[in-house]
Amino acid sequence: MSTASGDLRSTRRTWWGRQPIGSLFALPYLVFVVTIFAYPLGFAVWIAFHDYFFTAPGVDVPKPFVGLDNFAAVLTDPQVLESFRNIGVFLVINVPLTVVLSLVLATALDGGIRWAAGYRIAFYVPYLTASVSLVGVWMLLFSSGGLVNEVLGPLAPNPSWLVNSSLAMPSIALFVTWKQLGFYILLYLAALQSVPRELHESAETDGANAWQRFRNVTVPGVRGTTVLVLVLAIITGANLFTEPYLLTNGGGPDGASVTPVLLIYQRGIQQQNPDTAAAIGMLLVIVVGVLSLAANRINRER
Amino acid sequence: MRRQRGTWLRYLLLTLAAAVFAFPFYFMVVGAFQESPTNTPDRLLPTSGWTLGNFGAIDSRIDLLGSLGNSLIFTAGVLLGTVTFGLLAGYAMARLDFRGRGATWVLMLLVQMVPFQLLMIPLYVQITRGFGLGDTYLGMILPFAINTTAVFIFTQFFRALPQEMFEAARIDGASELRIVFSIAVPLVKPALTTVVLVTFIGPWNEFLWPFLITKDATLQPLAVSLANYISNVAQSTANPNGAILAGATTLAFPVVILFCLFQRYFTASNIGSAVKG
Numbered sequence: 001m002s003t004a005s006g007d008l009r010s011t012r013r014t015w016w017g018r019q020p021i022g023s024l025f026a027l028p029y030l031v032f033v034v035t036i037f038a039y040p041l042g043f044a045v046w047i048a049f050h051d052y053f054f055t056a057p058g059v060d061v062p063k064p065f066v067g068l069d070n071f072a073a074v075l076t077d078p079q080v081l082e083s084f085r086n087i088g089v090f091l092v093i094n095v096p097l098t099v100v101l102s103l104v105l106a107t108a109l110d111g112g113i114r115w116a117a118g119y120r121i122a123f124y125v126p127y128l129t130a131s132v133s134l135v136g137v138w139m140l141l142f143s144s145g146g147l148v149n150e151v152l153g154p155l156a157p158n159p160s161w162l163v164n165s166s167l168a169m170p171s172i173a174l175f176v177t178w179k180q181l182g183f184y185i186l187l188y189l190a191a192l193q194s195v196p197r198e199l200h201e202s203a204e205t206d207g208a209n210a211w212q213r214f215r216n217v218t219v220p221g222v223r224g225t226t227v228l229v230l231v232l233a234i235i236t237g238a239n240l241f242t243e244p245y246l247l248t249n250g251g252g253p254d255g256a257s258v259t260p261v262l263l264i265y266q267r268g269i270q271q272q273n274p275d276t277a278a279a280i281g282m283l284l285v286i287v288v289g290v291l292s293l294a295a296n297r298i299n300r301e302r
Numbered sequence: 303m304r305r306q307r308g309t310w311l312r313y314l315l316l317t318l319a320a321a322v323f324a325f326p327f328y329f330m331v332v333g334a335f336q337e338s339p340t341n342t343p344d345r346l347l348p349t350s351g352w353t354l355g356n357f358g359a360i361d362s363r364i365d366l367l368g369s370l371g372n373s374l375i376f377t378a379g380v381l382l383g384t385v386t387f388g389l390l391a392g393y394a395m396a397r398l399d400f401r402g403r404g405a406t407w408v409l410m411l412l413v414q415m416v417p418f419q420l421l422m423i424p425l426y427v428q429i430t431r432g433f434g435l436g437d438t439y440l441g442m443i444l445p446f447a448i449n450t451t452a453v454f455i456f457t458q459f460f461r462a463l464p465q466e467m468f469e470a471a472r473i474d475g476a477s478e479l480r481i482v483f484s485i486a487v488p489l490v491k492p493a494l495t496t497v498v499l500v501t502f503i504g505p506w507n508e509f510l511w512p513f514l515i516t517k518d519a520t521l522q523p524l525a526v527s528l529a530n531y532i533s534n535v536a537q538s539t540a541n542p543n544g545a546i547l548a549g550a551t552t553l554a555f556p557v558v559i560l561f562c563l564f565q566r567y568f569t570a571s572n573i574g575s576a577v578k579g
Contacts, residue, residue: 018399021478022398025391026394028391029388030402030406030409032387032447033410033413033450035428037413037421040421040425041416041420041421043427047423105315108316113316119319121565122324123320126323128558129554129557130506130557131509132528132529133330133525133551134550135532136532136546138326140339140543147329147343150343182323238417241509242510245533246529249533260419268426281420281422282420285420
């Protein structure tokens with residue numbers, strides 16, 4: 001890192017560097033990373049390939065290597081497959097809504113709008129607020145006799161949103177879109193600052209209307225951010241736990257909104273099968289990785 | 303003429319969206335102070351039926367103040383770890399030349415990529431069984447003890463300081479620790495504010511980890527005890543809606559107030575790196 005080289009010149013450089021005390025300063029952080037990230041990461045992989053189970057403290061029972069058995073068990077489990085399908089449903093609804101709405105609202109917010117701070121606060125506050133609080137509010141709004149159904153009157157779905165097996169996952173997708181949107185608006189707002197004004201101006205002199213300018217100047221100008229938004233939305237979607245746990249009462253109705261992370265909790269901790277839970281976790285990470293790479297690829301090809 | 307119509311459309315769009323975004327908050331706060339929170343649109347602007355009873359109702363089931371206290375201890379622990387050790391690490395990364403700096407930088411980037419969900423099971427095993435820290439504040443705090451985003455923010459701010467200052471202090475014989483606390487820290491106060499805000503929302507809103515690690519209700523932060531109330535107690539209560547909204551308001555308020563007070567410290571770049579990828 002050359003940025004700091006100037007002030008490093010004053011002292012003599014040894015094998016430990018010019019200011020070896022730096023190692024000491026960074027040590028607590030390094031210890032933290034090793035115990036909280038590196039070691040558990042390796043441990044997770046180890047558990048997934050072994051017949052791992054909880055034992056009473058102090059008891060040492062061999063935990064044999066079982067190869068891909070845990071993965072085979074997980075991949076043939078209909079509930080696990082359903083949880084990944086549910087994530088698919090979630091992403092199909094959440095990702096397009098998120099990208100379109102956040103870009104449109106950021107564009108509307110950009111450039112000399114009155115009360116911009118007020119709008120920003122309104123959009124941003126759901127993102128900052130605890131999921132548990134907001135889930136509590138949405139539960140009431142979307143319950144059978146709740147405000148939303150009262151407003152919809154005869155159009156209200158039956159069974160109601162959160163207890164309807166074809167609407168439970170879409171409801172969660174809507175909730176998460178609403179909760180996270182402010183953050184993505186902020187990302188797009190920052191990106192819009194770097195789209196050159198001259199491009200807009202020259203497009204305008206060429207007779208492009210607002211829609212054409214949005215389509216041909218703004219959208220390509222923020223493409224890098226769109227990839228970031230896609231990847232972050234995919235990661236958020238894959239990590240759903242609080243919403244299915246509380247909003248649809250444990251992945252209900254009848255498993256229609258169960259998610260991989262909810263299954264990791266149920267299998268690993270409630271039913272004490274950490275080995276299959278770890279295997280689900282690894283599968284989830286692989287799926288997220290592949291989807292993120294795909295999002296990146298789509299962007300590059302266009 | 304067409305320009306003006308466009309502007310109107312823009313305000314209309316933003317106002318509609320803002321209303322959709324803000325409405326659940328309105329519903330939450332008003333409902334928290336209503337004897338029976340409404341489910342019909344014609345009573346959305348209540349003129350009567352105000353009460354503080356909902357807070358008493360939820361307090362009688364989940365010990366509101368105790369839970370708030372637990373949230374505060376959990377959050378304060380994370381803040382303390384992040385501000386002391388994160389600041390030292392950030393200073394070292396930005397200003398000191400030492401063996402292992404490059405490796406530390408790579409680790410910081412890698413940490414951002416590890417999903418917590420993968421670590422959930424091994425961390426649970428390690429912290430409850432390995433360290434025996436189940437049902438303790440320390441066990442709750444440990445996985446969040448040093449926020450890597452904060453280390454990044456500190457590093458950025460320390461890098462931006464003029465290097466002559468550090469040179470001069472070193473020539474004057476000041477120790478590195480002294481340079482950190484009497485020269486560097488006073489100059490990066492905005493960074494401290496940003497770090498405190500960004501770090502605060504994490505543990506304050508966190509549900510999954512404290513939920514896993516605390517069985518003892520007297521140790522649970524508010525997010526966990528409110529969730530327990532919603533999923534278990536509410537069904538057996540006659541009129542739980544007001545109590546749920548009172549609990550939700552209590553949990554939401556500290557963060558909303560902090561945000562409104564320090565709005566300008568929340569910038570896209572800071573928050574952007576706050577999200578783990």
